[in-house]
Amino acid sequence: MDIQRTATDVLVIGGGGAGARAALAAAENGVAVTIVCKELIARSGSTPMASWGFAASFGHADPADSPRQHFLDTLREGRFLSDQDLAETLALKAPEAAQELENYGLRIRKKEDGRYEQIIVPGETYPRSLIIEGGGRRIIQVLREQLRKYPQVTVLEDTLIIGLLQQEKEVTGAWGFNFREGALVLLEAGAVILATGGNGGLWGFSDNPSGNIGDGHYLAYQAGASLVDLEQMLFYPMVVIDPPDAQGTLLDYEVCIDPAFCDGKLFNGQGEEFLSTKALPARDELLKAISREIRQGRGSPHGGVYLDLRCSSKSREEKEKIAKTMLSAYPYFKELGIDLLARPVEIAPAAHYALGGIQIDSTCRTGVPGLFAAGEVTGNIHGANRISGNALAETQVFGKIAGESAAEYARRKKAEGQGKERQGRKARQEQVKAVQERLAEWFDFTDVNRGGRLSCQTEVFPPIKTSFQAKRSPHALKQRIREIMDQALGYGRSEEGLQRARQELQQLEAVVPQLPVPSGGVFNLALLDALEGKMMLEVARLVCTAALARKETRGHHYREDYPQMDEGTARHTVLAAMEGEMVVKLQSARQASGLWESAAKEERSP
Structure with missing residues (x-):
């Protein structure tokens, strides 16, 4: 396969609301930015489908509203599983984020006196939701228009990122496949931002775009980042x-x-x-x-x-x-x-919004040097339930923070000198070879002109649904994963069902190397299905493991065998890969700053 190489200061993977805002913030800070989208920027993902609500505490409908109350509402409605420092950041910065969008050209409904019209939605103590004219689709259009003003911003579409490049654990770029040109791409970067959206597409009955499969979760986990509360899917x-x-x-x-x-x-x-x-x-x-x-x-x-x-x-x-x-x-x-x-x-x-995802701090760092994340791909902001309007606000608040943090990191890295860069280039050349070898190991590439050779034997396949066993295709694999998720990881879960699902997902992993995939060619959809299917298997297994670890009912995670919520300290499920093995632990949610810590404790008390 041909290999396309490029270099940038900040690489943003994902072109939705959070990714576009991150790219814009990085560009505003003077660095070169490349945005990579699996489909088309501003025309794919969840943001264009989002409704009108944007939570920001201006107090125009009721002066009693405040960022402090927004913070407390988010904690309460999230069943106290939110990291309080992140909920605090969201509440404090949401008004500024809304006004920035308005300055970019977004129309927000106002009263005759010029103040914002704000309505109340379930979970809000006071009316807080702004009405965005055109909803999420208009937000992403406005951001795209702003990005066009910066010549140092490059957009690469129809490209699936398959893995992150690393040198001594530091993320130094990414690699993937450009389906428009039928070529592997190698993208070197000073910093990488994951903004790939959630994993609602893992479920069969979902209102998500089918491409929302948790590929950002897969990339982060493979790079050594922690994933938090993956069991929490908002239905x-x-x-x-x-x-x-x-x-x-x-x-x-x-x-x-x-x-x-x-x-x-x-x-x-x-x-x-x-x-x-x-x-x-x-x-x-x-x-x-x-x-x-x-x-x-x-x-x-x-x-x-x-x-x-x-x-x-x-x-x-x-x-x-x-x-x-x-x-x-x-x-x-x-x-x-x-x-x-x-x-x-x-x-x-139906599966709607991933409450769980990559664990971040208030500067959008993931714990892996050079890797940042923002938007629905992250996981410790909303807790076990989300108030309407907080999602669009999150994309803008944390997208901007991620872009600023990544730009600063990339500038600092560039200042370290060229000697280290030469060493890194040699290491990345070795990674290119490893990438090519890995693809060959994953799939049975066949000559499409010969009709597609099927090398696997019937006994390779585990005893699962006949439809998959008969088709033995990457697309059929994805369909079966979604069936498993609907059956075992919908609303209402049990130890028995989760164990059975995890066992079948493990069996399916053995099938991946045997799947017939035509090699090369532009818009090779069989290859796209195969790559996404592999990612889906891994992420589905992680979701299942997290659901088994949370032995309580909290928010949208309902365990039939543990129907009550643990009234003690709310704890995250945290998954990470260490030396090739999955490590699962429970971790207390982080506290707010001293300013609001006492208020949070009072809200939590009966």
Whole structure:
């Protein structure tokens, strides 16, 4: 295979909200930046799909709101699993991040007096959520427009990063495959930022893009970084399962069932309204209520419950006005010819947001020299549940911090001199050879002109589903991983199910070297599936291990065999690779600064 080589000061892997903001911050600090995207920047990943909410405590709706209250709300709703120093950073810096976006050209809805319009969502003590006109899609467009102003920013699209380059444990770049040109790429860098998003694509029933497979988690783990609370996947309570044309579409439950908005109702399969409280529940509480109806046999025909916007105190005109401006999926349903206001739809919880991920500190360092991370790929900010609006705020707050930290690191590294650089170049040449050898070991590359030789024998495959056994393809491997995740790592887990899932995932690992993969060629989708499948196997195994380690129920992690939350000190599950072996430990969440530490303790007390 051809090898493309390039060098930069800061390499950003991922082109969503956090990655674009990180790249912009690094460029603003005067260094050369390369952004690598698996697909197209500003047109892929989760940010363009995000809704309108951005949490920032301006106090324009209620002057009682403050960064301190934002901090306390985040801790409480995260079931006290957040690292407090990170929750503190988010709360303090979110207002500034919103104003920076506005200065870049983003429109945020305002009142006639010029102050921001802010609404309250479940988990907030006071109205805090800004209304971003155009939602996440407009945020990423604005950031892309700003990046074009910096000639030292290079964008490399349709490129999957497969591994990080390291010299004496320090990250010195990355390597991957450019599918647009059919070539290996070697990217040397003074610092690397992982901003690849979450791992919701590991699950079959998910509202995530299929490419959100946790590749950043894989890269970080292989490089020696710690992964925290990987068992914590936020299952969004209301994702459509029927009608089939709209399956997988998220419906903002705050807009759909809040009496202040559409005032819709939820019914089980027996036609009973089942929410026991008039107050709008937090995400994990609504998830629990819906799951209880399904698990106890009161679900709808397709395994969910019904959302009915007809049963509302609002007129159709009122609901339609709200839906047009606040319900992000409403135009899509109109295009499908589905009138949400005139018929019920079946909804169920689906994998939505990775609460767990790479462990970072308040400067976005990962503990591995030269490696930084920001956005959904990280894991110790929100805890075991996330308030709506905190995700977009996180991308901008920590994206900027990561870019500034990486730029400073790269400048300092460049100042160390050229002698060390010559040594590093020799080491990286050796890594290129190792990369080529590794790819050959991973997969059975075949000559596509010969029709694709299948070298594996039937007995290689473990006793799993016939569909995978018959197809024996990288795509079928990915499908089977998602089936395992849905079955064993959805909402409702047990020791028996998790052990069985881990065993099958281990069996599947033996299959990877036998998968037939055509070598070379542009947009080699079989190779993409094979590379992603290998990463998915590793990350799924890590998620399973973390779920086994957390022997309690907390937030979105529900253990049927440990149904109660441990009322003692909240502890992270932390996974790391040491000398080739996985190490699992439990670690107490970090505390806030002295300014808010006492307030956090009071919030935690019964």
